[in-house]
Amino acid sequence: MCVDEKTDHIEAVDYFNRAQVSYKLGEWDNALESLKTALAMFQLEENTSKAQAYTLNSMANTYKNKWGGRGEESSFSEAEDCYRQALVLKPEYPEAFINRADLYLKKYKKTKAPEYIEKVLNDLKMFYECRTEIQNVGDNIEFSFGKFVVCFRYLNDEGKLSFSDKKYFRKVEPIVRKAVSKDIIILLMLDSVMVNI
Secondary structure (H helix, E strand, O other): OOHHHHHHHHHHHHHHHHHHHHHHOOOHHHHHHHHHHHHHHHHOOOOOHHHHHHHHHHHHHHHHHHHHHHOOHHHHHHHHHHHHHHHHHOOOOHHHHHHHHHHHHHHHHHHOOOHHHHHHHHHHHHHHHOHHHHHHHHHHHHHHHHHHHHHHHHHHHOOOOOHHHHHHHHHHHHHHHOOOOHHHHHHHHHHHHHHHO
């Protein structure tokens, strides 16, 4: 990597970090603008598929929050597409699977369209199947596992799980629960309730 490439990479990371600040402030449009710039810069570099996948996951999360807050259907479609692109770049990306499962669960809660149940179940299973990658998730591991438990519980409480789904999730839930504190579960359940208000 030459000096100019390093400078470009540092600048791309700077845009990514700016987006994270805007995201935390709920400034979805500013976050998206910075993420799009970062993504375009990462795409110009070699060997940045991981950085591109992380950026796309962040874009999807931002679109998901924009959709949840404003109800813009185009934001839902953008979120779904960004998760898909992230998973093309990094097929074993547990955070993208669990975040997309959360997106589909929220869509199901709003629309009650049954096709989203199957999508949630598939992404929960893929999240768990990526467990060898889960150690690399870092600080978000507990939050990701918490989302898994909340999604599973909701589907179970709604009677949306088949016998084989229940058997599968009952087998993996204790493993997942070991990584999650009760505080995270309560926080995520409250967030889930707020979506319905």
